[in-house]
Amino acid sequence: MTLTFPVLQEKTIKTSTFSNRYVLAPMSRASAGADGVPTENMAEYYAGFARGGYGLIITEGAFTDEKWAQCYSGQPGLVNDAQEMGWQRVVQAIKAEAGKVILQLIHAGAVSQHIMEPVAPSPVRPAGSMLHGYGHRQGAYDVPDELSLAQIEIIKRGFYQAALRAEAAGFDGVEIHCANGYLLDQFLTAETNLRQDQYGGTLENRIRLTQEIIREAQGATKSDFIVGVRLSQAKANIQDYFWPNGLADAKVIFQAVADAGADFIHLASEKEGYAVHSYTEAGENLTTYARDLTGLPVVANGGLHVVVDANELIASRKADFVSIGKTAMLNPDLPKRVAEGRELQEFTFDMFKYGVTIEAQQQWEGEQAALGPT
Known part of the structure; x- marks a missing residue:
């Protein structure tokens, strides 16, 4: 018996129609080669989500220049031919399962755990500590170097060229990462952007770089190529952060990315999930506001694997899609399970016992299989 739910209905972004509203959220797996080339194991990993019925797959973020x-x-990049060919193999594996896939494009900025001399809008040390399990560097973040206007142009060119490479590799689109405390979010955030030029000061100036990148990616690619944007209030290193002026900030940010030509808005939530960080501190719902203000498709995120919650969001038009993160790792067939009324495997942090990579997960899964049912 196949069930029918709002979350299982088709939906279109631009000219692409997706078989349901389930999106695989981008999750850092640190499983590429030392040269940043995606591996065959990554190709099979992502193909598994297409086989499992996800309407759209958004890959982990690929870095956009070799310097900063x-x-x-272990992060994959998209800055040279070898990396492009690696991603092409990933795309081909997904397309062989009739899947659709978007590549996330990301720049670390000040929160790099790889670059020895990181760069950022301003020389402000990021709050918090480096993420455990990612990279060889741990502890407090470094004070970054302030980007010059010439360096900002290099960063913009990196995103532009990566979008072109993503199109050449066969992706259905790209997602520009302006969220979670990474470089474009550092520009957006007043505490980390102390600049006095066209990229600093007012919120309209602080979102400018993201706007320019969206416009250039749209201008460089074909008319049916999707260019979306990921936004968030909370950050990986500041999980209780909210936009200081609530809905007033949201209005500027959402309108700015829409005016730049974004094809969708993906509002990410950190540890506390959708019920907290898709709302302002005053309690206004941001996914609904983004839809109403811009008319763009909106992807909601944060603990939405519970089918009742996902259906309520879609049915009430608070969002158009729901992206599934951690729970997807243990349920690559989640949409099929939902359609067939089968229970989901409950997420456990124990799956990171051997590390955060795909190979570490496979080692843990093999161990669990050997132990048998509990």
Whole structure:
């Protein structure tokens, strides 16, 4: 018996129609080669989500230049021919399962755990500590160097060229990462952007770089190529952060990315999930506001693997898609399970017992299989 739910209905972004509203959220797996080339294991990993029925797959973030962008060891890039060919193999594996896939493009900025001399909008040490398990560097973040206007142009060119490479590799689109405390979010955030030029000061100036990147990616690629944007209030290193002016900030940010030509908005939530960080501190719902203000498709995120919650969001038009993160790792067939009324495997942090890579997960899964049912 196949069930029918709002979350299982088709939906279109631009000219692409997706078989359901389930999106694989981008998750850093640090499983590429030391040269940043995606591996055959990554191709099979992502193909598994297409086989499992996800309407759209958004891959982990690929770094966009060789000098400053890389976040951590084992991160894939998209800055040379070898990396492009590696991603092409990933795309081909997904397309062989009738899947659709978007590549996330990311620049670490000040929160790099790989670059020895990181760069950022301003020389402000990031709050918190480096993420455990990612890269060889741990402890407090470094004070970054302030980017010059010439260096900002290099960063913009990196995103532009990566979008072109993503299109050449066969991706259905790209997602520009302006969220979670990474470089474009550092520009967006007043505490980490002390600049006095066209990229600093007002919120309209602080979102400018993201706007320019969206416009250039749209201008460089074909008309049916999707260019979306990921936004968030909370950050990986500041999980209780909210936009200081609530809905007033949201209005500027959402309108700015829409005016730049974004094809969708993906609002990410950190540890506390959708119920907390897709709302302002005053309690206004941000995914609904983004849809109403811009008319763009909106992807909601944060603990939405519970089918009742996902259906409520779609049915009430608070969002158009739901992206699934940690729970997806143990349920690559989640959409099929939902359609067939089967229970999901509950997420456990124990799966990171051997590390955060795909290979570490496979080692843990093999161990669990050997132990048998509990």
